[in-house]
Each structure stands twice: as C-alpha cells, then as structure tokens.
Amino acid sequence: MREGVEWAVHCCINLSWVSPDRAVPAARLAEFHGLPAAYLNKQLNALGRAGLVSSRSGPRGGFRLGREPEEITLMDVAVAIDGSARAFLCTGIRHQGPAGGIADLAGHRTPCTVAQAFSHAELAWRHNLASRTIAELADTVRRANPAAPDQVRRWFDRT
Amino acid sequence: MREGVEWAVHCCINLSWVSPDRAVPAARLAEFHGLPAAYLNKQLNALGRAGLVSSRSGPRGGFRLGREPEEITLMDVAVAIDGSARAFLCTGIRHQGPAGGIADLAGHRTPCTVAQAFSHAELAWRHNLASRTIAELADTVRRANPAAPDQVRRWFDRT
DNA sequence: GCCCCCGTACTCGGATAAATCATGTCCGAGTACCTACGG
DNA sequence: CCGTAGGTACTCGGACATGATTTATCCGAGTACGGGGGC
Numbered sequence: 597m598r599e600g601v602e603w604a605v606h607c608c609i610n611l612s613w614v615s616p617d618r619a620v621p622a623a624r625l626a627e628f629h630g631l632p633a634a635y636l637n638k639q640l641n642a643l644g645r646a647g648l649v650s651s652r653s654g655p656r657g658g659f660r661l662g663r664e665p666e667e668i669t670l671m672d673v674a675v676a677i678d679g680s681a682r683a684f685l686c687t688g689i690r691h692q693g694p695a696g697g698i699a700d701l702a703g704h705r706t707p708c709t710v711a712q713a714f715s716h717a718e719l720a721w722r723h724n725l726a727s728r729t730i731a732e733l734a735d736t737v738r739r740a741n742p743a744a745p746d747q748v749r750r751w752f753d754r755t
Numbered sequence: 756m757r758e759g760v761e762w763a764v765h766c767c768i769n770l771s772w773v774s775p776d777r778a779v780p781a782a783r784l785a786e787f788h789g790l791p792a793a794y795l796n797k798q799l800n801a802l803g804r805a806g807l808v809s810s811r812s813g814p815r816g817g818f819r820l821g822r823e824p825e826e827i828t829l830m831d832v833a834v835a836i837d838g839s840a841r842a843f844l845c846t847g848i849r850h851q852g853p854a855g856g857i858a859d860l861a862g863h864r865t866p867c868t869v870a871q872a873f874s875h876a877e878l879a880w881r882h883n884l885a886s887r888t889i890a891e892l893a894d895t896v897r898r899a900n901p902a903a904p905d906q907v908r909r910w911f912d913r914t
Numbered sequence: 915g916c917c918c919c920c921g922t923a924c925t926c927g928g929a930t931a932a933a934t935c936a937t938g939t940c941c942g943a944g945t946a947c948c949t950a951c952g953g
Numbered sequence: 954c955c956g957t958a959g960g961t962a963c964t965c966g967g968a969c970a971t972g973a974t975t976t977a978t979c980c981g982a983g984t985a986c987g988g989g990g991g992c
Contacts, residue, residue: 597842597873598975605869606848621925630851635977641927653926654984670872687758689765693789698906706899709892710764713829717883724876733868740865747857757936780964794938800966812965813945 600639601677603631605670607640608730609737611649612665613745614752619651619658624752639677646676665731671722673730683718686711759798760836762790764829766799767889768896770808771824772904773911778810778817783911798836805835824890830881832889842877845870 607625614620622637640659643649650662661668690699690708699706738745766784773779781796799818802808809821820827849858849867858865897904 599844599846600976602843602846602869602873603848606854609869619925623925628852628854629848630854631848632977634979637926638928638977644926651926652984653924653982655924655986657925657984659926670876684761685758687761689762689788689790693787694910695765695787695789695907698903698910699900709895709899710761710768713887713892714761714884717829717880717887720883721876721880724879725873728872728876733872736868740868741858744857748854751853751857759937778964782964791938793940796965797938797967803965810965811945812943812963814947814963816945816964818965 597674598678600635600642601674603629603636604639604643604673604677605730605733607636607659608643608648608661608665608668608673609734610748610752611659611661612730612734613748614660615749616660618753619656619660620752621658624658628751643673643676646672648672648676665734666729668730669726670728670730670733671726674725682715684711684714686714757837759794759801760833762788762795763798763802763832763836764889764892766795766818767802767807767820767824767827767832768893769907769911770818770820771889771893772907773819774908775819777912778815778819779911780817783817787910802832802835805831807831807835824893825888827889828885829887829889829892830885833884841874843870843873845873 606629610625610628611620622640623633625631625640626633626636640649640651644651644659644662647662648668649659651657651659686708688708690696690710691705734745765788769784769787770779781799782792784790784799785792785795799808799810803810803818803821806821807827808818810816810818845867847867849855849869893904
C-alpha cells in the first residue's frame with residue numbers, strides 16, 4: 597500500500613472539518629502535516645479524478661470534499677490512490693510448462709485454487725475498508741479529542 | 756503482494772505430493788512451472804529461513820516440506836516471502852507540523868484512528884490467510900482433478 | 915460615478931527527474947556419491 | 954575383500970546487476986481579484 601493513502605485519508609478528515617465554503621490549497625494541507633507540497637498535490641489530484649474532492653484553480657482556490665464525509669469510504673480513497681488493481685495477481689503459472697499438461701488434463705480449465713484463496717482474503721480486506729467512512733473516523737477522533745475539529749478549522753481559517 | 760508468494764504456494768502444494776523421502780531441486784520446480792530457476796531458488800531460500808521447507812545441498816539435495824502440509828498456512832508463506840511488515844505503515848504524520856500541536860493537545864497520545872482502521876482491515880486479511888492451509892488447498896485441487904497428485908509425483912520422480 | 919478591460923498573483927494539473935524496491939542473475943560454499951588406492 | 958581418502962558433480966545460499974514502480978519536483982494552464990481607464 598502506498599503511503600499516499602495515509603496522507604489522503606488524513607486530508608479528507610481535516611477537510612471535513614473546515615468550512616464547506618472554503619477551499620484549502622494543497623500547500624496548506626501539506627504544511628499542516630509536514631509533507632512535500634507538490635507531491636501531496638498530485639495525490640489530491642488523484643482524489644479529484646475519483647470525485648472524492650473537488651478542486652478549483654486560482655486565488656481562493658484549492659480542494660474541498662466532493663461528497664458528504666458519510667459517503668466516502670476508506671476503500672474509495674485506497675482505490676483512488678493505489679488504483680483498483682488486485683494486490684494478488686494470478687499469473688497463471690499453473691498452465692505454464694509441464695504443469696500445464698496436468699492442470700488442463702480433462703480439457704476443462706478449473707479455476708486456480710491458489711488465486712481463489714488469496715482473492716477471498718483480499719475481498720475480506722476490501723469489505724472491511726469499504727465499511728469505514730471518513731465521517732466515522734472523524735467522529736472517533738472528535739470523541740477522543742473534542743476540541744480537535746474546532747482547532748483544525750481555526751488553523752485552516754487563518755490566512 | 757510480491758508474485759513470489761504465488762510461486763511459493765504452488766511449490767508447497769507440489770512438494771506435498773512428492774515422496775517425502777525425496778528432495779526436489781529448485782531448478783526442477785522452476786522447470787515445472789516455467790519460472791526462472793535462480794530466482795525461485797531465492798524464494799525457496801526464504802521459505803527455508805522460515806522453517807516451511809528444509810533444504811540440503813549436494814547431489815540428491817533440494818527442498819522438501821519442513822512441516823506437515825496441515826501445519827503450513829498461506830499466511831506463513833506470505834510472511835516468509837513478503838516479510839512480516841505491515842502493508843499499511845503509519846508514518847505518524849499526525850504528530851508532524853502544526854497538526855502535532857492539536858493531536859497532542861492534552862499531553863496524552865491517543866492512537867492514530869486512521870492507522871487503527873487500516874490495521875483492522877489488514878488483520879481481517881491476515882486472519883483469512885492464516886485459516887487456509889497448504890493441505891486444504893491441495894485437497895481442493897485433488898477433488899477437482901483426482902489424477903493430479905499422482906501425475907505430479909510421477910513427473911518429479913522422473914530423473 | 916459606474917462599468918469594462920487588462921494585468922497580476924495564486925493554485926491546480928500534468929509532464930519530467932530521482933530514489934527505492936522488486937526482479938533477475940551469477941558465483942562461491944557445502945555435501946553426497948563415485949573411484950581409486952592401500953591394508 | 955574391505956575400509957578409507959580424494960576427486961567430482963550437483964545443489965543451495967547469498968552477493969551482485971537490472972528494470973519497474975514509487976516518490977518527489979518543476980513549470981505551464983487556468984482562474985479570481987484588483988487597478989486603471991473609458992463612458
């Protein structure tokens with residue numbers, strides 16, 4: 597998993613706390629977390645293509661959430677940054693070389709058991725991430741530190 | 756996930772079918788699946804360090820399973836090849852820059868909610884892989900293609 | 915005084931380098947077998 | 954004939970290249986604000 601996913605999730609949580617009518621520049625988000633501004637911009641860019649955030653250029657431009665925080669799952673973010681490609685890619689080695697002659701014995705190609713097993717595990721992972729929303733995480737943070745949302749909003753509201 | 760994991764699992768299944776008193780050289784396993792021999796050797800090497808296979812040098816040397824197939828889980832293989840490092844590494848950006856001042860507000864460092872969420876998802880993945888053994892997968896294959904085990908053993912028994 | 919136009923400053927967006935990691939290769943260390951020699 | 958020592962062939966194990974992917978940077982495209990000029 598690319599670490600940009602972590603950045604993106606934190607950014608989404610923070611964005612859910614700033615005034616909805618205020619766009620936050622990538623540089624400001626980067627400063628807040630001590631991250632390289634240009635690179636973070638690239639990641640937010642990816643979120644934009646996925647529709648998770650909306651972006652505008654120019655003065656008073658920047659990023660804001662593209663949907664309600666309740667409608668953004670961790671899976672959405674992960675897919676936007678990492679891409680939707682499967683982590684485990686069955687390369688079909690079962691059918692290469694002498695092994696192929698045995699696997700394809702009856703002429704019917706049964707699904708690769710190994711790939712199936714890993715797919716199941718990955719599906720569990722995906723489901724778990726898909727069941728968690730930004731709003732939920734933000735709320736958990738707020739519960740542990742009730743002042744955080746206001747503090748964050750205020751920090752971003754400062755010029 | 757590195758694709759060496761896929762290779763390793765297939766190799767383990769095949770090893771569970773060859774005569775237990777017979778070690779299989781890496782080159783032979785590689786040939787069976789049409790894989791680069793030297794590199795597969797490297798992967799099997801990793802399995803050896805983890806104790807999943809035992810290895811011997813010299814003539815009639817090679818690899819054989821280090822435990823019963825029932826005692827080898829997919830998680831074991833994945834860890835042996837990929838390493839046990841978490842896929843999602845919390846880099847602690849929550850405490851960098853101005854964000855740190857807010858997160859550490861009360862002087863008590865609460866666990867990072869984002870990291871926790873991803874850890875849960877990853878744990879689901881790990882549990883799923885840990886519940887699947889090589890023996891189980893081998894049996895599934897055998898059920899779909901009853902002749903496979905014998906065919907495989909015979910192939911490896913050929914000089 | 916009001917409106918329009920232009921210049922400026924600011925921010926995104928994608929094209930372009932640098933670094934890191936996975937992939938792949940090679941050669942030395944180790945081991946068993948086979949052969950030859952001596953008892 | 955039996956035991957032993959040495960050579961040889963085979964295989965693992967880790968050190969060394971290579972290529973792809975991730976990380977990071979830079980500059981052009983786009984947009985709103987502000988000032989100046991004209992009506």
